[in-house]
Amino acid sequence: MPWSNNHLPKYRKHRASGQAVVTLNGRDFYLGPHGTKASKNEYDRLIGEWLQNGRSPLVGSAGELTVVELCARFWKYAKRYYRKGGKCTGEAPNIKAAIRFLKDWYGMTLVSDFGPLALQAVRQSMVEADFSRNYVNAQIGRLKRMFKWGVAEELVPPAVYQGLMAVTGLRQGRSEARESVPVMPVEDATVEATLAHLSPVVADMVRLQRLTGMRPAEVCKSRSVDIDQTGDVWLYRPATHKTEHHGRERTVFFGPQAQGILLSYLARAAEEYCFQPRDSEAKRLSEKHAARTTPLSCGNRPGSKRKRKPKKKPGDHYTSDSYRRAIHYACNKAGIERWSPNRLRHTAGTEFREKFGLEAAQVLLGHSKADVTQIYAERDLTKGIEAARQIG
Numbered sequence: 001m002p003w004s005n006n007h008l009p010k011y012r013k014h015r016a017s018g019q020a021v022v023t024l025n026g027r028d029f030y031l032g033p034h035g036t037k038a039s040k041n042e043y044d045r046l047i048g049e050w051l052q053n054g055r056s057p058l059v060g061s062a063g064e065l066t067v068v069e070l071c072a073r074f075w076k077y078a079k080r081y082y083r084k085g086g087k088c089t090g091e092a093p094n095i096k097a098a099i100r101f102l103k104d105w106y107g108m109t110l111v112s113d114f115g116p117l118a119l120q121a122v123r124q125s126m127v128e129a130d131f132s133r134n135y136v137n138a139q140i141g142r143l144k145r146m147f148k149w150g151v152a153e154e155l156v157p158p159a160v161y162q163g164l165m166a167v168t169g170l171r172q173g174r175s176e177a178r179e180s181v182p183v184m185p186v187e188d189a190t191v192e193a194t195l196a197h198l199s200p201v202v203a204d205m206v207r208l209q210r211l212t213g214m215r216p217a218e219v220c221k222s223r224s225v226d227i228d229q230t231g232d233v234w235l236y237r238p239a240t241h242k243t244e245h246h247g248r249e250r251t252v253f254f255g256p257q258a259q260g261i262l263l264s265y266l267a268r269a270a271e272e273y274c275f276q277p278r279d280s281e282a283k284r285l286s287e288k289h290a291a292r293t294t295p296l297s298c299g300n301r302p303g304s305k306r307k308r309k310p311k312k313k314p315g316d317h318y319t320s321d322s323y324r325r326a327i328h329y330a331c332n333k334a335g336i337e338r339w340s341p342n343r344l345r346h347t348a349g350t351e352f353r354e355k356f357g358l359e360a361a362q363v364l365l366g367h368s369k370a371d372v373t374q375i376y377a378e379r380d381l382t383k384g385i386e387a388a389r390q391i392g
Contacts (some may be wrong), residue, residue: 071103190336
């Protein structure tokens with residue numbers, strides 16, 4: 001019968017030596033003379049470390065683990081730590097992808113033997129896999145973070161992490177890695193061409209994001225309970241957002257046009273999401289039924305071909321992925337190049353900066369630093385052109 005989670009290994013006496021002993025994961029740890037206060041304190045320390053380590057085996061000294069064992073422990077920690085709203089954030093799959101390259105190359109290497117040259121070899125394998133320079137640098141940074149965590153858990157010698165920190169990131173124009181294409185604003189004409197092929201719900205999401213510059217996740221998770229409607233400008237404070245773990249508050253401003261888009265979605269319960277895929281599906285089925293040419297007395301009855309227990313049902317809110325896929329599907333139908341909802345944020349940021357200045361754009365986009373806003377808001381070239389024209 002397996003032990004319960006509340007079971008702790010016993011403090012015992014080793015008869016042959018007279019010492020206290022405790023067995024953790026099949027390994028005996030001697031604590032000193034049995035019955036002494038020092039031995040009991042040592043027992044408490046080992047049990048505390050063992051529990052903190054997730055009831056996993058303790059190593060006698062840092063560096064005895066292999067790289068694959070370190071990866072397994074860090075992945076277990078990452079799944080608990082990188083969570084928001086009860087689900088893993090996007091950081092978790094990125095860590096898993098970085099770990100995969102490390103395990104393939106150096107899985108059986110001792111962490112004490114893993115050094116800067118090994119990390120550079122892993123980085124080169126990512127370059128050869130045709131990853132962009134920025135992505136490679138980000139993945140190597142995640143691996144360094146794993147070894148830093150291992151130092152804090154006394155699983156990795158500090159000198160190993162210090163050596164890895166000497167590996168600098170790839171520089172633009174000085175490496176074989178390809179450069180990523182910068183995310184640019186999407187033209188309003190392209191957005192209008194896409195709207196004609198979107199469901200009414202997703203089309204309203206696109207219009208709202210274009211007006212406010214929200215992040216895709218903020219649009220998907222908007223609820224009336226999070227919207228302060230007391231003033232002439234509504235204030236939307238998402239229950240969860242990208243930078244909440246930094247202790248920052250996010251406020252989105254809804255003007256008259258944005259309010260007009262939202263009005264028809266605020267009649268539902270306050271805790272429910274405004275934009276729901278099941279509404280889009282119901283609308284699609286309704287339009288399909290209206291276009292039916294076969295008399296109702298003939299053929300299949302409406303709803304008779306639906307599965308009683310489908311593998312996947314329309315959810316109560318869109319996700320960033322499903323929102324993006326809906327836009328891509330509409331782009332395909334419109335015969336235009338695909339664009340992603342993050343580009344709407346760039347478009348809005350460019351407009352905010354041009355009309356109201358950098359500081360206002362920073363507030364509207366929810367950035368803590370102006371230099372981040374510069375990335376989203378493209379510089380107004382017309383001002384430079386006009387200045388050059390006047391200067392001559």
